[in-house]
Amino acid sequence: FNTKDSDWRDIVLPNGAPAQYPSWFQPTRDEDGAWNAFTEEGVPIARMPSTGTFFDQTCFPYLDGYPDDFNDLTEAMGKILWAALVHSPWDHISEKDFWSQLREKAIVLRENSDRAIMVVVGCNLFEWGTFLRRMDNFLMDLIMDPKKVESLLDALMECHLANLSKVCDAVGDVVDIVRFGDDLGMDRGPFMSPKIYRSLFKPRHAILCDYVRKHSRMHTFLHSCGSIYKLLPDLIEAGFEIINPVQTNCVDMEPAKLKKEFGKDLTFWGGFCDTRHILNRATPEEVKDHVRKRIEILSPGGGAVFNTVHNILPEVPPENIVAMFEAVDDYR
Numbered sequence: 001f002n003t004k005d006s007d008w009r010d011i012v013l014p015n016g017a018p019a020q021y022p023s024w025f026q027p028t029r030d031e032d033g034a035w036n037a038f039t040e041e042g043v044p045i046a047r048m049p050s051t052g053t054f055f056d057q058t059c060f061p062y063l064d065g066y067p068d069d070f071n072d073l074t075e076a077m078g079k080i081l082w083a084a085l086v087h088s089p090w091d092h093i094s095e096k097d098f099w100s101q102l103r104e105k106a107i108v109l110r111e112n113s114d115r116a117i118m119v120v121v122g123c124n125l126f127e128w129g130t131f132l133r134r135m136d137n138f139l140m141d142l143i144m145d146p147k148k149v150e151s152l153l154d155a156l157m158e159c160h161l162a163n164l165s166k167v168c169d170a171v172g173d174v175v176d177i178v179r180f181g182d183d184l185g186m187d188r189g190p191f192m193s194p195k196i197y198r199s200l201f202k203p204r205h206a207i208l209c210d211y212v213r214k215h216s217r218m219h220t221f222l223h224s225c226g227s228i229y230k231l232l233p234d235l236i237e238a239g240f241e242i243i244n245p246v247q248t249n250c251v252d253m254e255p256a257k258l259k260k261e262f263g264k265d266l267t268f269w270g271g272f273c274d275t276r277h278i279l280n281r282a283t284p285e286e287v288k289d290h291v292r293k294r295i296e297i298l299s300p301g302g303g304a305v306f307n308t309v310h311n312i313l314p315e316v317p318p319e320n321i322v323a324m325f326e327a328v329d330d331y332r
Contacts, residue, residue, distance in 0.1 A: 001089040001105065014050045015314075024091060027055075039084050046081040053313060057081040062132040066148050070155035077159070080131045087120075099170045106174040118177040118221065121167055123160040123208050125153055125201055126182050126191065142196055149200060157204055164211055172216025177242065180208065185226020188251045194230055202234050209239025221269065225310065227251045229258070236265045245310040246271030248294075255297045268298055270307040273324050279308065280316045284323035291327035299331070 002008070008020040014033045021027075027035040033050030046055040061076035077083050089105075092098055102119075109117050124131075129138040129152060141149050167178065182201075184190050190197065209220045221242040222235060228243075229252035235243070248255050248271045255271050272294045273279050278287060298304040306328055312321065 001092050001101075022088075022091065025085065037081070037085060039079055043079055045079055045084055055081060055085070057131065060132060060134045063134055063137070066133075066145075066152065070152065073155050074159065076132060077128070082122075082124075082127075082131060090120075099166060103170045103174065106171045110174050116176040117174070118179050119167060119171055119175045119218075120179040120181075121160075121164055123164060123180050124182045125156060125160075125204055126184060128156050129153075139191065142192055142200065146200065153200060153204055157207065160208065161211060164208065165215070168212065168215040168218075172212075172218055175216075175218055177221050178212055178216070178218040179221040179223060180205075180240070181223040183223075183225040184231055185224060185228040185247070185250065187227060189227045189229075190231050191226075194234060197231055198234055202238050205235070205238040205240070213239065227253055229253055232258075232262055232266070236262070240266075242267040242269050242305075244269040245307065247309050249274050249276045249309060255294060259298055259300075263301065263303055267303045267305060269305040270309055271298060272304075272306050272328075273308045275308050275310055275312060275316070279312065279320050279324060282320065284319050287320045287323040288327040291324050292330070295328070295331050 002022060007023055009023045011019050011021050013019050025037070027037045027046075027048075029035055034052075035048040035055070036044060037046040037055060038044055043059060045057065045059040047058050048055040057080065059079050059081070061079050089098075089102060092101070095101065106117060106119075126138075129141070129149065132138075132152070133141060138149075164178075182205075184192070184197070184201075192200075212218055212220055219241045220239055221244060222240040223244045224235075225245065226247055227250035228235070232243070243266050246255070246258065246268045247253055248258075253271075255268075258266075258268065258271070273287070273291050278290045282290065295306075308324070
């Protein structure tokens, strides 16, 4: 998907650098250089300041409270940045032959590569609560109105399982990894106590993982930012096999500690280079030394896939990126 030149259009970033957006993505630009994104109906849903790197969500459909029922959930979700501006392949889902296309393209990849193939499904639960209600409101809801939270989560699960079943039917025998997402951590710990996670989210995460096990050959991957150390035993019990981005610059997320305590149960997809303090600030030699040490910690016995701690941002010097990969090459 999105491999043709016609799938993209040229733009100029605020710093003057050339770039490309998907051809279907048509944000408007203010006089101050900020970008604004809208739904097809013209509802403003996101804004990126001229000095920003990412779009910020601006539309929260349940901001003023939960509806009496969730019959409009799909419509509400369509007004959220993360759904309306979805990345490939889901920007093609409205096409009549999408699922057959997805399978055909997955088979081509399988026949021409020995690399692991991943499909992203999301199926976020905690995050969808924050997308719909806004972070502050939803965090209070977890304590003040857990019954309503459960009703929302059950409605989300209906949507997620319907989509997950289609993914498993289409590519479950071809693709190696299915990627879920739910950012459960802050810098200093989880957004919620383990008790709340076990009550509201763990049973539903377990249902998703169990469905994958029963209906596909795919391994389960969870993208979850922040300090999730206190939740890892429950995430493992729920059925997640791979954790990313392994945010080692957060409290309790020291790589040696994670490897020792959970290395037999989890594959660490990330954690090999700190993008917050090292890759963007250190010298190339310091980057190499840092990466070598992380490889020595995380690699023994397997269960590790080289990846940075989350995205590489524009501030990172190119020579540091080169140094990072040179350090990896030293271990091949």
